[in-house]
Amino acid sequence: MTHELEVLLELNRHDATIRDQALKIEGLRRRRASLVEAIAREHAEFSTKKREFEELQRHSREKSREVDDLDAQIRADQEKLRTGLLSYKEMDALRVRVEHSRARMDQLEDEAIALINKVEEQAPLIRKVEEDFLKWKAKIDQEIAQIDQEIAAHTREVEQLQQERAQRAAAVDPKLLRHYEELRGRYEDPIAFVRHGVCSGCNLRVSEITVERVRQEIVTCENCSRLLYVK
Numbered sequence: 001m002t003h004e005l006e007v008l009l010e011l012n013r014h015d016a017t018i019r020d021q022a023l024k025i026e027g028l029r030r031r032r033a034s035l036v037e038a039i040a041r042e043h044a045e046f047s048t049k050k051r052e053f054e055e056l057q058r059h060s061r062e063k064s065r066e067v068d069d070l071d072a073q074i075r076a077d078q079e080k081l082r083t084g085l086l087s088y089k090e091m092d093a094l095r096v097r098v099e100h101s102r103a104r105m106d107q108l109e110d111e112a113i114a115l116i117n118k119v120e121e122q123a124p125l126i127r128k129v130e131e132d133f134l135k136w137k138a139k140i141d142q143e144i145a146q147i148d149q150e151i152a153a154h155t156r157e158v159e160q161l162q163q164e165r166a167q168r169a170a171a172v173d174p175k176l177l178r179h180y181e182e183l184r185g186r187y188e189d190p191i192a193f194v195r196h197g198v199c200s201g202c203n204l205r206v207s208e209i210t211v212e213r214v215r216q217e218i219v220t221c222e223n224c225s226r227l228l229y230v231k
């Protein structure tokens with residue numbers, strides 16, 4: 001193998017390391033995105049439950065206020081009946097109203113109590129849901145922070161490797177480097193070896209002449225243009 005090709009093979013190994021690092025970063029970013037998505041999903045679910053519960057609380061308070069208002073009205077009517085200077089006709093009408101109000105009161109009170117019971121029943125469940133969500137989220141946030149640290153470390157590593165790459169690339173013959181860079185755009189493995197007359201990149205047979213020449217100089221595969229060497 002020529003010295004030039006040896007230098008290029010080293011660059012190729014270096015590029016493979018950079019690619020591995022880049023793939024790791026990519027994988028970490030995907031994992032991070034899925035975690036962020038999961039938090040948003042769980043948060044939306046929890047918020048819906050909480051909103052429903054708050055709606056129930058509001059409904060319960062309104063119902064209790066209705067009970068209080070009606071109670072106040074009944075008392076006022078009774079007071080009027082007791083002390084008011086009213087005509088018989090007015091007294092009768094007021095008595096009828098109090099009767100109606102009492103009947104309505106029985107129903108309202110039942111509804112108000114049912115709602116209060118429901119709120120009391122659901123309150124601990126909602127607290128539990130919130131507690132669980134926050135506990136889970138804290139864990140996921142921690143995992144995301146860990147991933148961010150890993151991404152930062154790999155990014156620093158890639159930056160370092162890229163600086164080193166510039167030096168390695170400068171040591172390669174420019175024409176050969178151009179060819180290599182061109183191949184790198186097409187193949188993950190721009191350099192292939194020949195074994196039993198077959199190119200390891202495209203798995204096709206190369207000519208006898210190529211097999212002969214590959215020992216002394218830099219040649220390319222007739223089929224895939226990869227740079228060739230013999231082990």
Ligand SMILES: [Zn+2]
Nearest residue numbers: 199202221224
């Ligand atoms: Zn080939």
